Amino acid sequence: MFVTVETAARTAPAAVIVAIDGPSGTGKSSTSKAVAAKLGLSYLDTGAQYRAITWWMLNNGVDVNDPSAVATAAAKPVIVSGTDPLAPAITVDAVDVSGPIRTQEVTSAVSAVSAVPEVRTLITDLQRVIATSAGNGIVVEGRDIGTTVLPDADIKIFLTASPEARAARRSGELRGKVPVDVAATREALVKRDAADAGRKTSPLAKADDAVEVDTTDLTLDQVIECVVTLIEGAIARAGQQA
Numbered sequence: 001m002f003v004t005v006e007t008a009a010r011t012a013p014a015a016v017i018v019a020i021d022g023p024s025g026t027g028k029s030s031t032s033k034a035v036a037a038k039l040g041l042s043y044l045d046t047g048a049q050y051r052a053i054t055w056w057m058l059n060n061g062v063d064v065n066d067p068s069a070v071a072t073a074a075a076k077p078v079i080v081s082g083t084d085p086l087a088p089a090i091t092v093d094a095v096d097v098s099g100p101i102r103t104q105e106v107t108s109a110v111s112a113v114s115a116v117p118e119v120r121t122l123i124t125d126l127q128r129v130i131a132t133s134a135g136n137g138i139v140v141e142g143r144d145i146g147t148t149v150l151p152d153a154d155i156k157i158f159l160t161a162s163p164e165a166r167a168a169r170r171s172g173e174l175r176g177k178v179p180v181d182v183a184a185t186r187e188a189l190v191k192r193d194a195a196d197a198g199r200k201t202s203p204l205a206k207a208d209d210a211v212e213v214d215t216t217d218l219t220l221d222q223v224i225e226c227v228v229t230l231i232e233g234a235i236a237r238a239g240q241q242a
């Protein structure tokens with residue numbers, strides 16, 4: 001049950017848990033960070049944790065396409081996630097990896113590593129500890145938060161968008177930094193989603209009780225407003241039941 005406290009502009013519960021899932025490039029990170037900042041909540045990027053363990057595997061010569069090698073090494077790296085939505089941070093063995101985990105090499109390998117059950121067990125346990133110790137409440141974003149990591153979350157949101165819109169967004173992000181091929185970006189997004197949705201353990205999926213928000217034709221500000229409204233609605237309903 002929620003206990004409500006007043007913040008400057010919005011009302012947020014003392015320890016509301018918000019799960020935001022969806023495929024790649026639907027706006028989970030941008031939305032989650034902004035919503036958490038607006039409501040005074042912590043923020044956890046679970047994709048960054050899977051990227052961090054993948055970065056460690058690649059840097060330590062582990063064959064990421066060999067599930068048993070990945071499973072054997074999975075407990076070795078120490079991953080620490082920051083939860084400030086205004087300054088997201090992640091370290092592996094005390095090394096700041098927030099830049100290196102975004103390389104193409106890591107992006108291409110992460111689905112293979114995240115499909116390994118031993119990896120998922122370790123990272124899921126870590127996520128639950130972080131979520132339950134965030135006294136101010138937390139927005140946790142990923143692929144299996146509503147279904148597996150936090151099935152009792154106070155509100156679950158599943159963001160979607162067409163592959164075309166997502167490829168255009170990602171290409172916009174990269175433009176000016178690297179040569180951009182929108183069709184190749186689209187293909188890579190679709191391939192990663194298929195791998196994430198097709199794995200046996202805790203696949204990318206919408207929880208039955210999640211609210212789906214199609215962001216294809218919405219600006220980021222509109223999505224943020226929509227999600228804030230959904231969270232406030234859940235808080236108000238919980239208050240009425242208390």
Ligand SMILES: Nc1ncnc2c1ncn2[C@@H]1O[C@H](COP(=O)(O)OP(=O)(O)OP(=O)(O)O)[C@@H](O)[C@H]1O
Nearest residue numbers: 023024025026027028029030169173215218219220
């Ligand atoms: N509604 C929107 N309209 C336009 N651009 C958006 C919208 N939502 C997000 N973006 C932009 O799309 C890009 C991808 O967004 P973001 O990283 O938040 O997605 P994501 O779902 O977290 O992706 P991934 O799962 O791959 O990490 C960013 O450049 C972001 O600014």
Ligand SMILES: Nc1ccn([C@@H]2O[C@H](COP(=O)(O)O)[C@@H](O)[C@H]2O)c(=O)n1
Nearest residue numbers: 046047048050110111114142143144196
């Ligand atoms: N709950 C999650 C979150 C992420 N993954 C895996 O990590 C990859 C990277 O995620 P990004 O959000 O940073 O793009 C993603 O493709 C998944 O393989 C996951 O399995 N579960």
